[in-house]
Amino acid sequence: xxxxIAVSYFLITIFFNLIIFVLWLRIIMRYYRVSPLHPMGQAxxxxxxxxxxxxxxxxxxxKRRPHRFDYISFSYIIIVEIIKFILLGLxxxxxxxxxxxxxxxxxxxxxxxxxxxxxxxxxxxxxxxxANPQWQAHPAAMIINLITDPLIRIGHRIVPNxxxxxxxxxxxxxxxxxxxxxxxxSLPLHL
Numbered sequence: 001x002x003x004x005i006a007v008s009y010f011l012i013t014i015f016f017n018l019i020i021f022v023l024w025l026r027i028i029m030r031y032y033r034v035s036p037l038h039p040m041g042q043a044x045x046x047x048x049x050x051x052x053x054x055x056x057x058x059x060x061x062x063k064r065r066p067h068r069f070d071y072i073s074f075s076y077i078i079i080v081e082i083i084k085f086i087l088l089g090l091x092x093x094x095x096x097x098x099x100x101x102x103x104x105x106x107x108x109x110x111x112x113x114x115x116x117x118x119x120x121x122x123x124x125x126x127x128x129x130x131a132n133p134q135w136q137a138h139p140a141a142m143i144i145n146l147i148t149d150p151l152i153r154i155g156h157r158i159v160p161n162x163x164x165x166x167x168x169x170x171x172x173x174x175x176x177x178x179x180x181x182x183x184x185x186s187l188p189l190h191l
Contacts, residue, residue: 009091016084020113022047023077025143030070032146039139051076081106093189101188108183115180121147122169122176151176 026048034041056072085105089097097105125144128135135141148169155168 023073026073027070040143108187112180115176119176122173
């Protein structure tokens with residue numbers, strides 16, 4: 001029975017994390033005003049339009065749609081997080097988590113998921129810049145650069161280039177990992 005619990009825990013976590021990941025990408029792409037005609041934009045919008053557009057049409061029926069912030073997608077992220085932790089609480093402890101724990105896990109996981117998204121975007125950027133210096137021609141390069149450039153600028157303020165080596169992405173990755181590990185270790189239960 002423990003094996004079944006572990007497998008179901010893993011599958012539920014992966015399923016909900018993928019949904020959250022795609023919704024975070026939609027928010028980031030809308031924030032940076034990436035065109036829906038961009039190949040990555042088409043994929044992300046096609047995956048999320050079915051759940052976001054009906055609510056967006058109801059909320060913004062008479063008003064102009066916001067250009068920068070995608071509150072509908074963020075609301076969906078929170079709803080998906082709540083469902084995820086209710087299911088994980090039922091699987092792991094056979095109870096619905098108390099509301100305060102549910103809120104702590106949702107807020108903590110929102111930060112952890114965004115931190116992990118930024119961490120892996122930086123990691124992909126580093127690996128691609130080493131393996132293929134002409135990677136900028138790939139359609140995903142624009143999205144990765146939009147996501148990671150502000151972080152790398154912050155890293156350059158902390159550590160400038162040393163003899164032609166750019167350590168800023170590594171510093172930012174370490175800071176992101178420290179933040180996510182601190183938050184996940186500070187949560188009251190392990191889910």
